[in-house]
Amino acid sequence: MKKNLHQRGAQAPLVGSKATVKIDKLAVGGAGVARHEGLVVFVPLAAPDDELLVEFTLVKKNFSEARILEIIKPGPARRTPPCPVALVCGGCNWQQISEEEQRRQKEQIVLETIQKFNRGLEFEYLPIQASPRSLRYRNRIQPKYANGRFGFFARNSHEIVAIEDCPITETALTDKFSEVKQWLQSQKKSGLQKLEMYISEDDSVRYGLISEEDDGVGFSQVNRFQNVDLIRTALDWASGEEYRHIWDLYSGAGNFTFPFAERWTSAPITGVELNPKLVKRGQAKSRDSRIQFVESDVESFLKKTKPQSQDLVILDPPRAGASEYIMQALLEARPKKIIYISCHPVSLARDLQWFFKKAQELNIKASLRRVQAFEMFPQTDHVETVVELRVDS
Known part of the structure; x- marks a missing residue:
């Protein structure tokens, strides 16, 4: 007898059983999303509107996972992957989907994730920025x-x-x-x-x-072609204002630090980065006395140094996002503008939730002005997102 494993009371499939499902959309993490007897089913390597015969590999209370046994009817966006090993290699998980549909799904994922965490939050949502290259982009x-x-x-x-x-x-x-x-x-x-x-x-x-002791050169944007547009957008969104000081938090070796220093020639700019290799690279590259790189984690730095109301903050955290302390500290500092560059929709949405929750508690007027997704990693589910935050000082 099948055991009732989820809230809706439907009979959940047992691991190893088979079912026919249709993929509705793609999810954060890249899997296709289907429903079977009221249960959400995540299917890796699926494409939207695929009709599939699947085998369940994991069953939990509210969701399950399954693998494709047969593509009964491919969705209109399904294609033969450009790479012959794409379906077995762990590097790419969306090569079986057309590039146009990849972008459409990412645009939808970013929007839905932000809205899920931030009910009623209003903002301008701009169309996703396509990558100049969909192949041959990783450096x-x-x-x-x-x-x-x-x-x-x-x-x-x-x-x-x-x-x-x-x-x-x-x-x-x-x-x-x-x-x-x-x-x-x-x-x-x-x-x-x-x-x-x-x-x-x-x-x-x-x-x-x-090795474990030496993790290589450290973080850098792997798509230099799209990085040009990413930097240009961040610069454009920050334009129209003069700033007393520019803070580049999670600066790396200065991907944003140096372009911002060139645009705002009178403002000092401080890059804060934990990785000593990247700090040294930034320091070696700098020829401008206005630019300073500080080796520190961002939370510890903000406990000692606070941006001011006439400042600009650039926030470019890793996939885990910032922390509740960081988002609330920035809200309370009330900088003139925050440009947040995110590489994971869930951590971005959570950080925004922390930010606006604190704004409501303190009765501070803050706004999410605009959001735009960037196709930084074609053929994968990863997506970059730029947001502009304003705080009424």
Whole structure:
């Protein structure tokens, strides 16, 4: 007898049982979303409007997960992936979907996620910004090597999928694959080897092994073509104002620090970054006495230093987002404007919720002026988002 596993009282499928489902949309994390007997079903590697025969691999109280056994009727956006190993490699999870539909789904995911966490919040929602390249855009990758196999981990596995090419990676890197494999073989190291390949600022290709102690060059935007538009948008949204001081929180090596310093030539600018490698890179690049890089986590920094009402704050946290303390500290500081660049819709929506909850508690007038998603990572579910926050000082 099937056991009732969820609130609506429908009979949940047991793990290993099969069902026919239709995909309604895609979710944060990339899986297709369907419903079966009142239960939400997440199906990896699905496409919108697919009709699928699936096998349930996980059943919880309110949701389940399933794998595709058969594509009964493909949705109109389903296509043959550009990469021959896309459906097994763990690198890309949306190559089976047309680029136009990928953008449409990301635009919808960002909007719905923000609205879910922030009921009734009004803002201008701009169309998603397409990437200049949908393939050959990555300038940094971290392949793996073991027992003569060079490539990336398979999906949900540490088994290496051997590759000769990677269609989302710039050719300057893929052209070096043979050379890198020969170099790895010459090292004669046993076990799994992790390495990093990247295009440096002088356009040379560099590569080397990474470890738990050495995590490589640190964070950088992997799509330099779209990064140009991302920076331009952040600059444009901050324009029309003069600022006493500019604070670039989670600054990295200065992706936003230096363009903002060039636009606002009289304001001092402080980059706050925890990774010492990135701080040193930013300091080495700087030739302007107005620019300062501080090695610190952002929360600790804000406990000692507060932006002022005539300041601009740029906030570009990692996927985990900022913290409740950071969002509330920024709200209470009441800077003239906050430009928040996010790489995960859920952490963004949660951070906005913290921000506006505190605004309501303190009766501070704050607004979310505009939001725009950016296609920074084509062929995957990842999406970048830029938002503009204003606080009435």
